[in-house]
Amino acid sequence: MEDKDFKKKLAGEKAAEFVKDGMVVGLGSGSTMYWTIKKIGEQVSEGIAIQGIPSSVQTANWAKEFGIPLTDFSKVKQVDLAIDGADEIDQNFDLIKGGGGSLVREKIIDSAAGQLIIAADDSKLVKALGAFPLPVEVVPFGYEIIKEKIARLGSEPVLRSQNGKAFVTDNGNYILDCLFSEITDPKKLHNLLKSMVGVVETGLFINMTDMVIIGKSTGTEILHKSRQNKN
Numbered sequence: 001m002e003d004k005d006f007k008k009k010l011a012g013e014k015a016a017e018f019v020k021d022g023m024v025v026g027l028g029s030g031s032t033m034y035w036t037i038k039k040i041g042e043q044v045s046e047g048i049a050i051q052g053i054p055s056s057v058q059t060a061n062w063a064k065e066f067g068i069p070l071t072d073f074s075k076v077k078q079v080d081l082a083i084d085g086a087d088e089i090d091q092n093f094d095l096i097k098g099g100g101g102s103l104v105r106e107k108i109i110d111s112a113a114g115q116l117i118i119a120a121d122d123s124k125l126v127k128a129l130g131a132f133p134l135p136v137e138v139v140p141f142g143y144e145i146i147k148e149k150i151a152r153l154g155s156e157p158v159l160r161s162q163n164g165k166a167f168v169t170d171n172g173n174y175i176l177d178c179l180f181s182e183i184t185d186p187k188k189l190h191n192l193l194k195s196m197v198g199v200v201e202t203g204l205f206i207n208m209t210d211m212v213i214i215g216k217s218t219g220t221e222i223l224h225k226s227r228q229n230k231n
């Protein structure tokens with residue numbers, strides 16, 4: 001296993017330790033979450049009773065494979081704990097997410113959660129967001145217009161593609177990957193993008209994260225928001 005994958009595994013498995021009996025758990029998406037979901041599956045087989053809400057088709061498939069009972073928002077209105085990955089984490093615990101294209105469902109689940117834990121390898125920690133191109137989910141109709149509007153904000157949006165075709169999200173939409181290099185005011189940028197007709201959601205997750213679990217070659221480090229803010 002590569003060093004980065006090992007770190008993801010460490011962080012992902014550690015996050016599963018915060019899942020307790022009786023919880024409704026939001027299940028994030030991505031390769032780090034694979035390890036969390038697998039570990040939660042082991043806990044379920046040992047007897048804890050939880051219900052998971054998956055943030056992508058891929059996550060739902062892994063959850064089924066590992067025996068985690070699933071639910072949805074027609075049955076539950078509240079999520080006790082959400083665990084998710086991230087593409088970038090800044091010093092305020094603001095995030096860029098959506099590298100795998102699951103940002104909309106992730107944001108719905110993460111914002112409904114009483115607590116949000118982010119698990120990631122140490123390469124995801126950044127001083128300022130923006131080196132990772134910001135994923136913006138847009139409706140396919142007229143996406144060309146949104147692309148031009150975003151370009152006027154100082155980015156060169158790229159329509160995400162897969163196997164030579166436009167990548168389509170679980171919600172039937174497109175993703176524009178927008179490189180801004182450095183995002184000085186994440187909230188302002190998010191609001192500007194969200195005000196454009198046809199933008200469904202941005203990958204900026206602002207003021208949502210309670211705890212970050214970082215996987216390093218030496219083990220895991222847990223960062224708490226309050227402590228982080230004092231530094």
Ligand SMILES: O=C[C@H](O)[C@H](O)[C@H](O)COP(=O)(O)O
Pocket residue numbers: 008028029030031032033084085086087097098099100101102103106
């Ligand atoms: O859409 C994908 C999600 O936001 C992922 O949580 C994020 O891209 C991190 O993925 P990974 O754990 O594979 O680095």
